[in-house]
Amino acid sequence: VAIVPTQSDGLGKNPGVSALILTSLAGGEKHGYALVKDVADFSAVELQPGTLYEALARLERLGLIEALPSDDRRRPYRLTGAGATALSEHLATQRRVVKVGQSRLSQGWSFS
Amino acid sequence: MMSVRGASARARRLLKLYPPTWRERYGDEFVDFMEQSIASDPHNAKRTANIIYKSGKVRLSELGIVGPTLNESRASKVALGTATFLASIFAVFALFYWSSAMISWNSNPEVATGVAVSIWMGAVTVSTILLSFTLLAFASAIGICSYSCRWYSSLWWRLSTRRISTRGGPSRAAESSGRGLARS
Numbered sequence: 209v210a211i212v213p214t215q216s217d218g219l220g221k222n223p224g225v226s227a228l229i230l231t232s233l234a235g236g237e238k239h240g241y242a243l244v245k246d247v248a249d250f251s252a253v254e255l256q257p258g259t260l261y262e263a264l265a266r267l268e269r270l271g272l273i274e275a276l277p278s279d280d281r282r283r284p285y286r287l288t289g290a291g292a293t294a295l296s297e298h299l300a301t302q303r304r305v306v307k308v309g310q311s312r313l314s315q316g317w318s319f320s
Numbered sequence: 321m322m323s324v325r326g327a328s329a330r331a332r333r334l335l336k337l338y339p340p341t342w343r344e345r346y347g348d349e350f351v352d353f354m355e356q357s358i359a360s361d362p363h364n365a366k367r368t369a370n371i372i373y374k375s376g377k378v379r380l381s382e383l384g385i386v387g388p389t390l391n392e393s394r395a396s397k398v399a400l401g402t403a404t405f406l407a408s409i410f411a412v413f414a415l416f417y418w419s420s421a422m423i424s425w426n427s428n429p430e431v432a433t434g435v436a437v438s439i440w441m442g443a444v445t446v447s448t449i450l451l452s453f454t455l456l457a458f459a460s461a462i463g464i465c466s467y468s469c470r471w472y473s474s475l476w477w478r479l480s481t482r483r484i485s486t487r488g489g490p491s492r493a494a495e496s497s498g499r500g501l502a503r504s
Contacts, residue, residue: 239349239352239353240349240350240352240353241352241353241356241357244353244357256366256367256370256371256374257350257353257354257357257367257370257371257374258370258371258372258373258374258375259370259374260353261346261350261374262374262377262378264346265345265346280352281348281349281351281352282349282352283348283349
């Protein structure tokens with residue numbers, strides 16, 4: 209049963225992969241292979257083809273990215289305004305988590 | 321290093337794992353992606369396993385069993401069709417076992433006289449009918465829900481958009497056009 213995506217969906221399922229793709233596209237439009245290479249460069253995460261296209265379809269459905277017309281087989285994707293907003297909110301949440309995590313670690317743990 | 325032709329053939333074989341609607345939308349770019357991926361790393365079992373798993377998920381979603389379909393305009397029809405198909409299979413098997421039990425019961429006079437067997441066969445008949453009706457109700461519920469959920473979701477979408485715009489955040493129109501967050 210298809211449910212129309214709502215604003216509360218955020219990045220949808222698997223927000224980690226979605227955030228990596230949106231972060232990559234925030235640097236400019238890219239096609240699939242260039243996107244995977246860029247994600248591997250900045251995060252050391254190797255996105256598998258099935259995972260990539262599943263995430264691209266989901267993000268496109270949520271309106272966070274859009275496919276651009278292309279004459280050849282390589283279809284570039286671009287971040288939308290809604291995608292930039294969703295990524296910004298996701299990163300703000302992550303920053304809060306990092307801050308709390310680092311603060312608690314510094315209080316109770318010591319690393320040599 | 322694998323030849324371009326070999327990589328292309330393998331990419332097209334892997335593409336066939338996906339359903340036709342998905343191939344129509346992503347086929348060309350997927351083949352292009354795979355050709356480059358196979359050229360740089362010819363033998364990668366993890367990659368193949370990932371494609372098999374994800375294409376299976378896409379096929380299930382295209383049948384309306386899990387997740388949204390690629391073409392949402394036909395999602396309700398597909399979900400209803402799958403539910404009806406599964407209900408029909410169940411009805412055929414249930415009817416087969418029920419009729420087999422009844423024939424063997426009626427054709428064996430020694431067994432037929434047992435009160436316990438009569439009660440058991442009655443219970444089988446009633447539970448078969450109940451299960452059939454339950455499945456029919458389930459299929460109908462999917463059909464009704466597929467339409468009412470769409471209505472509810474569109475209502476929720478309108479309400480959430482209004483709520484967000486009154487909060488002072490970027491409106492949906494501005495977000496979709498990119499005016500909410502301008503790129504430098």
